[in-house]
Amino acid sequence: MxxxxxxxxxxxxxxxxxxxxxxxxxxxxxxxxxxxxxxxxxxxxxxxxxxxxxxxxxxxxxxxxxxxxxxxxxxxxxxxxxxxxxxxxxxxxxxxxxxxxxxxxxxxxxxxxxxxxxxxxxxxxxxxxxxxxxxxxxxxxxxxxxxxxxxxxxxxxxxxxxxxxxxxxxxxxxxxxxxxxxxxxxxxxxxxxxxxxxxxxxxxxxxxxxxxxxxxxxxxxxxxxxxAGAVSPTPHDDPEAGLAGLLPDLVAGMLPSDVPYCAVLSGGLDSTVVTTLATRAGGPLTAFTVVPRTASAYDELPFARLAARVNGARLEEVRVGGADVPEVLPAVVRSLGQPNSDPIIVSTYRLFEAVRAAGFPVALTGDASDELFGGYDRFRALAHSGDSGAYRDALSGMPVSWHHSLYTAGAREHLEGVRRPDAGPWAVPGAGDPAGAAAEFELRHRLPVYHLQRVDHLSAAHSVEARVPFCRDGVTALGRSLGTDRKIGPDGTVKVVLANAAARHAWAPAEILGRPKQPFTFRLSDHLLDEGAVALGWARQVLTDPSVARRALFDPGRVEKLLAEFEERRTERLAHAVWALLVLELWLRQTGGGSL
The missing domain is CATH 3.60.20.10 (Aminohydrolase, N-terminal nucleophile (Ntn) domain)
Incomplete structure (x- = not known):
C-alpha cells in the first residue's frame, strides 16, 4: 500500500x-x-x-x-x-x-x-x-x-x-x-x-x-x-478442478514475508476459503470479524467463530453499534473520497482500525467472489426471470417514489439536461444471457467504484493494505469464462463452482457451505434505531440544518417528510434513503461542494 x-x-x-x-x-x-x-x-x-x-x-x-x-x-x-x-x-x-x-x-x-x-x-x-x-x-x-x-x-x-x-x-x-x-x-x-x-x-x-x-x-x-493488458476468459472443462489448482497457490503467493498479516473473516464462504488457504500456506493467523453490539438478524458471529476454530485462528471481534455513527461517520466519509452509502462503511472503518491497532499492516479479504461466481440473489432472479428492470431496481437502496421527489425543481431541471446513457444491461435489451451481461456490468462498473474503492480507502485510512485473492488475474479469467448455468444451479444454488471446489477440498466447514448467503454488513434501520436512536437524532439534526436548504439540491419539506415516514414505518428502504442523504451532506460539507 x-x-x-x-x-x-x-x-x-x-x-x-x-x-x-x-x-x-x-x-x-x-x-x-x-x-x-x-x-x-x-x-x-x-x-x-x-x-x-x-x-x-x-x-x-x-x-x-x-x-x-x-x-x-x-x-x-x-x-x-x-x-x-x-x-x-x-x-x-x-x-x-x-x-x-x-x-x-x-x-x-x-x-x-x-x-x-x-x-x-x-x-x-x-x-x-x-x-x-x-x-x-x-x-x-x-x-x-x-x-x-x-x-x-x-x-x-x-x-x-x-x-x-x-x-x-x-x-x-x-x-x-x-x-x-x-x-x-x-x-x-x-x-x-x-x-x-x-x-x-x-x-x-x-x-x-x-x-x-x-x-x-x-x-x-x-x-x-x-x-492495457486485458486478460481473456479461460474456459475449463472442469472449472472446480481449475479453481482448486489455481487459488491455493495464488493465496500463498500473496502472503507477505516481511511484515505480519491477518484475515478479514465474516463467517461466509468467501472469507472462510481465503482464511483456510492462507492458514494452510502460512500457518495459523489472526482473523477479524465485525459484531453488532445489539441483537441483529445480520449477526454472523457463530459462523465466524466456527471458521476460526477449524483453522486454529485467533478471532478478534470488533463490536459496532448505532451510537458509533455520529462520532465515526464524518471520518468515514472523509476517507471514502466519493460518497458511498453502503451500510457497511462504518463497520469496515472500525474493522480496519482494529486491524492496524493490533499491529497488522496487511489483511486478506474475500471480496469480489460474488461478482465473479454469481453470488448475489439478483443474479439468480435475473437468470430466472430475465427482467433487467427488476435487476436495476435491486441495485438501488432508495424507493423510486422518493428518488426524484427529493430534488428541488431547479435541480431536477438541471439533471434532465445532463443525463448520460446507462451502461447497465437494462439499457441493452435482448441479451441472450441477461445474468451474464449483469455480471460483466458489475465487474466493469459496480465492483471497482462501489466495492473495491470502499475497501481500499477505508483500509488505507488506517495504514492497512487489503489484499483481494479473488481479484487475481487467473481467478477473474476463470470466473469470466463461466456461463450463468455454471454459476447458478437449477435449484437456485449460487456460486456453484466455488462451493463445489470448497466442498471437494475442505476449504470450509459443511455448516458454512450449506448456509444461505448473507451480506457482511448491518441493517441500516438497526444502525439508526439501536442504542437509543442516537444516530437517527443526529441524522435529523444534520439533514435539517439551514445549509441543506441553501444548497437548493433537495426540497427541505420532502427531506422532513422522509425522516418522519422512516420513523413511522422503519423500513430498510426508507432507512437507506435517510442514510444516503446523510452521507452526501457530510461529504458536501467537507469538500465545500454543492453547486451544480
Whole structure:
C-alpha cells in the first residue's frame, strides 16, 4: 500500500511544484505513513507516500531506471518471475521490492508492460527523454486513481482530496453522478463521456482511470486513454478442478514475508476459503470479524467463530453499534473520497482500525467472489426471470417514489439536461444471457467504484493494505469464462463452482457451505434505531440544518417528510434513503461542494 500523485502544469515553477508535492503528500500520509518523496521536472510533479511492506528497509520510491522514474501503489505479485526474466536480459536490481521491475518493463514494452503485471496497482511512469507521463491501473480496479484534465493542466492522485488540492479550483457537482449515487449507492453505471480521460465522479471534471486502462499524457498534448493488458476468459472443462489448482497457490503467493498479516473473516464462504488457504500456506493467523453490539438478524458471529476454530485462528471481534455513527461517520466519509452509502462503511472503518491497532499492516479479504461466481440473489432472479428492470431496481437502496421527489425543481431541471446513457444491461435489451451481461456490468462498473474503492480507502485510512485473492488475474479469467448455468444451479444454488471446489477440498466447514448467503454488513434501520436512536437524532439534526436548504439540491419539506415516514414505518428502504442523504451532506460539507 502506497499512494501516488502528480501534476503537469507548464506555468508552474519548481518551487511551487515542490510545495504542492509536500501538501499532497500530507493529505495522503495515512495511506503511506512510512515515508514520502516526490520529483520535479520542467512543469512536472510526480510523487508518492509509502507503506513499507515489500523489502521495508530498501524498497523506497521512486524507482529510476532506463530513463524512467516510477511511483506506484499496490503489489506486483508476479514480480519474482519478472525479475528472473529481466535479470536474464541483463537488468541489475538493488532491492527485493516488487516495484523495482516496473521501470525496466516500461523501457522495454511501453504501455504493454501493464499486461505483464499481475497484481493490484496504480502506476505513474515518467519518461525523461520524451516528457511523457503514463498511468496504468490494474485490471480488476483494486487500486483507484483519480485524474483531471483542464486545458494544458493534468493531475492525478490515489485519493480525491489530494487531487482537489492539486487542481485548486472550486468543487462543482456532476449532476448525473449525483443522481447515480442516489440510485445505486455510489456513482457508477454511466457510459463514459466521449474523449474523457476516464469514468465520471461526483466532482465535475474529475474522473477515475478505468480498470485495465492506460492514460498517456505528452507535453502539450491531450491525454490518450487506451485499454492495457486485458486478460481473456479461460474456459475449463472442469472449472472446480481449475479453481482448486489455481487459488491455493495464488493465496500463498500473496502472503507477505516481511511484515505480519491477518484475515478479514465474516463467517461466509468467501472469507472462510481465503482464511483456510492462507492458514494452510502460512500457518495459523489472526482473523477479524465485525459484531453488532445489539441483537441483529445480520449477526454472523457463530459462523465466524466456527471458521476460526477449524483453522486454529485467533478471532478478534470488533463490536459496532448505532451510537458509533455520529462520532465515526464524518471520518468515514472523509476517507471514502466519493460518497458511498453502503451500510457497511462504518463497520469496515472500525474493522480496519482494529486491524492496524493490533499491529497488522496487511489483511486478506474475500471480496469480489460474488461478482465473479454469481453470488448475489439478483443474479439468480435475473437468470430466472430475465427482467433487467427488476435487476436495476435491486441495485438501488432508495424507493423510486422518493428518488426524484427529493430534488428541488431547479435541480431536477438541471439533471434532465445532463443525463448520460446507462451502461447497465437494462439499457441493452435482448441479451441472450441477461445474468451474464449483469455480471460483466458489475465487474466493469459496480465492483471497482462501489466495492473495491470502499475497501481500499477505508483500509488505507488506517495504514492497512487489503489484499483481494479473488481479484487475481487467473481467478477473474476463470470466473469470466463461466456461463450463468455454471454459476447458478437449477435449484437456485449460487456460486456453484466455488462451493463445489470448497466442498471437494475442505476449504470450509459443511455448516458454512450449506448456509444461505448473507451480506457482511448491518441493517441500516438497526444502525439508526439501536442504542437509543442516537444516530437517527443526529441524522435529523444534520439533514435539517439551514445549509441543506441553501444548497437548493433537495426540497427541505420532502427531506422532513422522509425522516418522519422512516420513523413511522422503519423500513430498510426508507432507512437507506435517510442514510444516503446523510452521507452526501457530510461529504458536501467537507469538500465545500454543492453547486451544480
Amino acid at each position: 502506497c499512494r501516488v500523485f502528480g501534476l503537469l502544469d507548464s506555468r508552474l515553477g519548481h518551487d511551487e511544484l515542490h510545495r504542492l508535492g509536500d501538501e499532497a503528500a500530507r493529505l495522503l500520509q495515512h495511506g503511506g505513513p512510512d515515508g514520502h518523496a516526490h520529483r520535479v521536472f520542467d512543469g512536472v510533479l510526480v510523487g508518492g507516500t509509502r507503506l513499507a511492506i515489500s523489502d521495508p528497509a530498501h524498497g523506497w520510491q521512486p524507482f529510476t531506471a532506463d530513463g524512467f522514474t516510477v511511483f506506484y501503489n499496490g503489489e506486483i505479485y508476479n514480480a519474482p518471475e519478472l525479475r528472473r526474466r529481466l535479470a536474464a536480459e541483463g537488468v541489475r536490481f538493488r532491492t527485493r521490492c516488487d516495484g523495482e521491475v516496473i521501470a525496466p518493463l516500461f523501457a522495454r514494452h511501453g504501455t504493454a508492460a501493464a499486461g505483464l503485471l499481475d497484481g493490484m496497482f496504480a502506476v505513474a511512469a515518467y519518461e525523461h527523454r520524451t516528457g511523457r507521463l503514463t498511468l496504468v491501473r490494474d485490471r480488476a480496479g483494486v487500486k483507484p486513481l483519480y485524474v483531471f484534465a483542464d486545458g494544458e493542466r493534468f493531475g492525478f492522485a490515489s485519493e480525491l482530496p489530494a487531487l482537489l488540492r492539486l487542481r485548486g479550483t472550486a468543487v462543482r457537482l456532476d449532476a448525473d453522478a449525483l443522481d447515480r449515487y442516489l440510485r445505486f449507492k455510489a456513482p457508477f453505471g454511466a457510459v463514459p463521456d466521449p474523449g474523457a480521460p476516464g469514468d465520471p465522479t461526483l466532482v465535475e471534471g474529475v474522473y477515475t482511470l478505468p480498470p485495465g486502462h492506460a492514460l498517456e499524457v505528452a507535453p502539450g498534448g491531450a491525454p490518450r486513454l487506451t485499454a
